[in-house]
Amino acid sequence: MKMNNNPINWFPGHMAKALREIQEKIQLVDLIIELVDARAINSTSNPLLKDIIKNKMSLKVVSKIDLADEEITLQWQKYFKENQIDAVFVNLNNKTSVNTINNKIKEYAKKLQEKDVKRGLKPRNLRVMVTGIPNVGKSTFINSLAKKRSAGVGNKPGFTKAQQWIHTKDYDLLDTPGVLWPNLSNNDAGIKLALIGCVKSEILPNMELAKYAIEFLDANYPNLLYNKYMLNYEKDFSKFLEKYAIKMGHLFKKQELDYERSCNQILNDLKNGLLGKVSWERVNNG
Template structure:
């Protein structure tokens, strides 16, 4: 299966971000804690060069706790400020103001030397589709400022949001990049829901997830679905279908329904805390 999704509005969004970056002091980049590297748009590094950078490991509650610590260390070693957050529960949100001021310390000091005391820090919030930017902004601002949805492509345009007298955020649409050089990256993005399911083969996607779980989280399937885990992934899908009573007319297993149940359970955290990639 080839993974690719780059609708026309993403080209427009990237061009808009390139125009707005000159107004920005700080780039706040949300990544999915389950795939922190694969959920980083490589164009952002070029776009945000010479800008302060804060990376937020969002949905940290869905990712392996040990892996989160390793990724925090990884990004700090890259010279970035980094925090674990859960936008829905508010975990880590209260630490962001302090970290923003720390990241922009040089800019604030330069303004002070010039006698500029009232200009707020301006931050651009960036991230791939379905990484949770809108939920984060609403949680951070303490009010509903943006549309949210559990699907990619909800935010279409840009908007400025005043967080405090010394901080303004520019929300931007989620954008991917035109071509995945590594299809494993595309697979991980598809698994977390950053590529529209409509253009994917869900059965194949579920089999890929089963292979990963079988190799890295042995026993999880047996525990969740009360089944005997097999080396054959189709048999494991059949086991999920049996457990969840997914049957077609005639008593055949509804493999597609079982595949959707597996993906929904993974994406919602019902399978447990799972990380799909680790730092090298």
């Protein structure tokens, strides 16, 4: 299914500003962490970041693995390893995951400090910034690292704009993330981004989104629909929606079936992982 309207007209207008902000912040740090969503790793990766980062150290943090298809997550892990892209896969609501990231950042801090010592410099704290497109978990990430350290938040003098830093024993973290725009170059990127909540779903008609989702589930995860709704999908979205609306008692003014409400419900169930673990993109298929 193809949609004619560009669903993310929001982004181009803000791209220049976001780019400027990121470029300014990048100068302040040693390590750039890009958060992406495990359910759509291609679409949630920024297309330009690699070029902006240049020779700085970078780490990909793949969030929300608790909502993603485990098999596809494994494929991505293999892919990153083979391509020497440093990545950690996490559920940011899980303490163990946060520890994993923390240890990873400490490895980078150690590397930097060893370099400093080699050059005869006094070793200093690694400086880290977090980037990512909307809703990938940037704030959750920063808060969990900050809470763990119960670090004070304070101004670091000497920059034109006072930046807030979170200090830990091994590294300093910029407390405001850089917001990036998504990768729209692959097939149906806008739809997938709406389905995982990275762009406002109002941008696309809910009916279209739900149709895409149901057809995708039927093709890729045939059991999930029946398991959740106890309804068979007979290759006909309208028919499925009708059966669903009747079953759920979604009525408009107590008479007509309220399909909008039904679509909303299905989309929310999906976004919250209530149908099961679903990934919308595999490695190498956009």
